[in-house]
Amino acid sequence: xxxxxxxxxxxxxxxxxxxxxxxxxxxxxxxxxxxxxxxxxxxxxxxxxxxxxxxxxxxxxxxxxxxxxxxxxxxxxxxxxxxxxxxxxxxxxxx
Amino acid sequence: xxxxxxxxxxxxxxxxxxxxxxxxxxxxxxxxxxxxxxxxxxxxxxxxxxxxxxxxxxxxxxxxxxxxxxxxxxxxxxxxxxxxxxxxxxxxxxxxxxxxxxxxxxxxxxxxxxxxxxxxxxxxxxxxxxxxxxxxxxxxxxxxxxxxxxxxxxxxxxxxxxxxxxxxxxxxxxxxxxxxxxxxxxxxxxxxxxxxxxxxxxxxxxxxxxxxxxxxxxxxxxxxxxxxxxxxxxxxxxxxxxxxxxxxxxxxxxxxxxxxxxxxxxxxxxxxxxxxxxxxxxxxxxxxxxxxxxxxxxxxxxxxxxxxxxxxxxxxxxxxxxxxxxxxxxxxxxxxxxxxxxxxxxxxxxxxxxxxxxxxxxxxxxxxxxxxxxxxxxxxxxxxxxxxxxxxxxxxxxxxxxxxxxxxxxxxxxxxxxxxxxxxxxxxxxxxxxxxxxxxxxxxxxxxxxxxxxxxxxxxxxxxxxxxxxxxxxxxxxxxxxxxxxx
Numbered sequence: 001x002x003x004x005x006x007x008x009x010x011x012x013x014x015x016x017x018x019x020x021x022x023x024x025x026x027x028x029x030x031x032x033x034x035x036x037x038x039x040x041x042x043x044x045x046x047x048x049x050x051x052x053x054x055x056x057x058x059x060x061x062x063x064x065x066x067x068x069x070x071x072x073x074x075x076x077x078x079x080x081x082x083x084x085x086x087x088x089x090x091x092x093x094x095x
Numbered sequence: 096x097x098x099x100x101x102x103x104x105x106x107x108x109x110x111x112x113x114x115x116x117x118x119x120x121x122x123x124x125x126x127x128x129x130x131x132x133x134x135x136x137x138x139x140x141x142x143x144x145x146x147x148x149x150x151x152x153x154x155x156x157x158x159x160x161x162x163x164x165x166x167x168x169x170x171x172x173x174x175x176x177x178x179x180x181x182x183x184x185x186x187x188x189x190x191x192x193x194x195x196x197x198x199x200x201x202x203x204x205x206x207x208x209x210x211x212x213x214x215x216x217x218x219x220x221x222x223x224x225x226x227x228x229x230x231x232x233x234x235x236x237x238x239x240x241x242x243x244x245x246x247x248x249x250x251x252x253x254x255x256x257x258x259x260x261x262x263x264x265x266x267x268x269x270x271x272x273x274x275x276x277x278x279x280x281x282x283x284x285x286x287x288x289x290x291x292x293x294x295x296x297x298x299x300x301x302x303x304x305x306x307x308x309x310x311x312x313x314x315x316x317x318x319x320x321x322x323x324x325x326x327x328x329x330x331x332x333x334x335x336x337x338x339x340x341x342x343x344x345x346x347x348x349x350x351x352x353x354x355x356x357x358x359x360x361x362x363x364x365x366x367x368x369x370x371x372x373x374x375x376x377x378x379x380x381x382x383x384x385x386x387x388x389x390x391x392x393x394x395x396x397x398x399x400x401x402x403x404x405x406x407x408x409x410x411x412x413x414x415x416x417x418x419x420x421x422x423x424x425x426x427x428x429x430x431x432x433x434x435x436x437x438x439x440x441x442x443x444x445x446x447x448x449x450x451x452x453x454x455x456x457x458x459x460x461x462x463x464x465x466x467x468x469x470x471x472x473x474x475x476x477x478x479x480x481x482x483x484x485x486x487x488x489x490x491x492x493x494x495x496x497x498x499x500x501x502x503x504x505x506x507x508x509x510x511x512x513x514x515x516x517x518x519x520x521x522x523x524x525x526x527x528x529x530x531x532x533x534x535x536x537x538x539x540x541x542x543x544x545x546x547x548x549x550x551x552x553x554x555x556x557x558x559x560x561x562x563x564x565x566x567x568x569x570x571x572x573x574x575x576x577x578x579x580x581x582x
Contacts, residue, residue: 008456015414015459016421016436017452018444027456030514034457037515040403041473044480051475052482054305055291055531055555060334075198081428088423091432 001039002032100125102582105264105318108170112159119159119169119213123152126171126215129262133581137238139247139256141176142183143216151213158211166321166345168211173266175254176217177224178309179298180204187300188222188232188250191426191446201298202330203267203309210325218266219253222448223417224274224302226250227520230511231450238507239282240579241545245504248278248520254312255282261582265313265322269299271306272405273499273524276536279312280499280548283538283577285565286312287319290556291531292337294323295330303412304335306405306528315575316537316565320344323558339556347559348566353387355564356492362398363497363523375540375547376498379568383496386567391492395484398526400477402518405525407461407474413451414458420446453514482530489554494561497523499536499548527552535561538574546577 003011005024008031012019019027073086082089100122103111111117127145134140148171155169179185179197186192200208207214221231229237229252237252239245240260247256251268255278258266268275270288279286287310294309301307311322324344330336359380364373380390422428422442429445432438447455461470488495501522510517527534532552539549553561569575 003460011456011460011463014463015455016418016439016443017447017455018440019452020444027453030453031456031460033515034406034453035460037518038403038407038461038470038474041400041407041477044397044400044477046473046476046480049476049479051472052479053475054335055482055529063331072198077424078198079195079425081422081425090423091434091438093435 001035003028003035101129101261102578103264104314105170105321106315108264109166112164112169119152119155120149122169123148123171123213123215126263130216133260133262136243137240137256137260138235139219139237139253139260140173140216140262141186141219141234141253144183144214147182148213148215155211155213165210167207167325169213171213171215171263172207173216173218173254173257173263174204174214175220175251175266175268177220177269177300178204178267179300180214180217182214183217185217185300186234188220188234189446189448189451190233191420193233193427195425197298199298202295202332203299203326206326215263218251218257221250221252222451223300223413224250224269224271225413225450225454227273227277227517228510229253230507231448233448236507239504240581241283241504244506245545246281246507248281248504250274251312252278255279255284255286258282258284258312258314259579261578265311265318267309267326268312269307269309270528271302271409272528273521275310275312276499276524276534276548276550277520279536281504281546283546284312284314285316285319285535285537285575286310287323287535287558287562288527288533289323289327289558290337290533292335292339293327293533293556293558295333295336297330297332301416303409304416305412306409308528315569316535316562317345317348319535320348320562320566337556342559344559344562348563350563351387352383352564352567355388355494357383357388357390358393358488358492358495359390360393360395360398360488360495360497362395367501367519367522368498369502369542371542372498372500372502372547375542376549379539379549380496382572383564383568386571393488393492393495395488395526397477397480397484401481401526401529402522404474404477404481405521405529406457406518407470408478408529410454410458411462411471412458414455414462417451417455450514478529481526485526485530485532494564495552497550499523499550503542503545503547523550531555533558533561535565537565537568538577540574
């Protein structure tokens with residue numbers, strides 16, 4: 001199926017990726033090509049096939065519910081573009 | 096000896112260190128000099144840590160004097176810039192992380208540090224490991240040491256080029272769809288992607304979490320075995336880490352391959368394979384037969400669906416993983432955002448390159464309301480079929496063998512305008528990621544003076560076997576000893 005530039009605009013919004021109008025058409029062409037490639041999957045009937053989310057039969061482990069890490073707030077916030085007093089700062093959300 | 100120290104393999108460096116013929120400080124200084132001399136042409140290494148490397152080398156020499164040296168102590172190496180390191184920035188080849196100083200080390204980094212290896216620098220890569228040519232790096236593309244007009248492959252192109260140019264004897268790498276094996280093939284070296292869960296993903300920046308796996312590139316299978324051993328093993332901090340015993344891979348290398356059955360999937364030798372590459376692989380197969388292995392034709396009937404399924408699963412997981420880059424907690428933030436949405440959109444639009452944006456968009460689309468069953472669920476069902484094909488094959492064969500890539504390295508710029516033709520580089524490699532199986536690429540010849548790789552795929556957690564087959568092959572051939580003219 002061919003994506004239109006308008007559909008690409010809405011996907012970009014869902015992904016919160018800023019894309020300028022000039023590249024919307026180009027992206028629509030690229031994404032359509034990729035979707036055509038993946039649609040080859042429809043050549044095989046997969047009715048009743050159990051989906052495989054993960055390699056092997058590995059079950060996700062649960063760790064014990066106990067404190068395992070020291071507080072590292074300062075070092076973990078050090079790479080933040082803007083942080084103060086333990087908070088990440090963003091533009092005002094409530095006027 | 097000192098003029099050509101860099102031509103030694105990792106194992107040979109270890110022997111020279113043990114014999115007292117060379118110190119770690121000499122090896123590391125030599126590696127740093129090699130990088131200085133050859134990297135400007137290749138751009139394989141993004142950052143060098145002279146001070147840290149020299150200090151670690153001195154510490155390694157001291158622990159050797161104290162009688163505490165292991166097989167990797169004092170040997171220089173590079174980390175793919177996807178592994179978080181407290182020293183040096185961790186960029187993942189992206190503008191998004193251009194100035195990112197990781198607050199912690201990846202488990203792989205800690206383990207190799209504990210083993211005494213010396214990180215000399217961080218290797219270039221395709222942005223967020225998305226690419227097959229290293230042309231998607233924000234920090235510039237990488238030259239193939241065999242001919243710098245050609246790509247080194249990707250996404251671990253910097254790691255592979257640094258080893259092929261003998262800047263370092265070995266480097267870490269990661270593989271989501273072929274990103275260790277394809278560049279190893281293009282650069283004429285050996286690379287192994289272990290079984291999913293074998294090597295911890297903690298601190299390895301996530302692309303597609305059900306496919307990503309860390310591994311090694313080096314000159315020989317023996318070197319890969321030595322380093323992989325130190326990297327492997329259960330890690331509480333990675334919820335998908337496998338609690339499976341790690342054999343001493345190096346100790347099993349001399350296992351004879353007499354009577355071993357090698358499966359040759361007919362789908363790996365048909366349409367899409369360049370004839371001269373097929374010839375080089377066939378010559379390699381003859382060599383293995385001469386060593387006593389039996390070959391058997393097999394079929395992986397869903398092979399043609401690997402790339403389509405991969406390009407749903409990988410982008411879907413990427414779109415979710417990369418949502419963490421929001422311009423708030425770390426990474427690039429745009430100038431003067433007018434509100435929160437503007438901050439998200441511009442930070443991400445500016446921070447990510449075109450291929451990363453394409454994949455995030457594909458993933459967002461295939462996971463969006465109403466499309467999930469048609470794309471993601473369908474791809475997961477096909478993934479099951481592909482995995483079942485391997486299970487069936489391994490009922491009658493010990494390893495599966497074929498070409499690593501359909502063609503040798505291509506010229507820089509040749510495929511940048513056509514994402515799908517770039518994706519086909521991974522035609523033979525993605526199935527091991529979808530199935531979680533270990534895969535190895537080793538050099539087996541040349542086409543037009545560029546190296547050709549041969550791939551071995553093994554049963555889950557049977558890295559020992561593919562490493563032994565590769566080692567036996569390398570005892571009988573010298574393709575792995577060939578080096579670019581500039582070395």
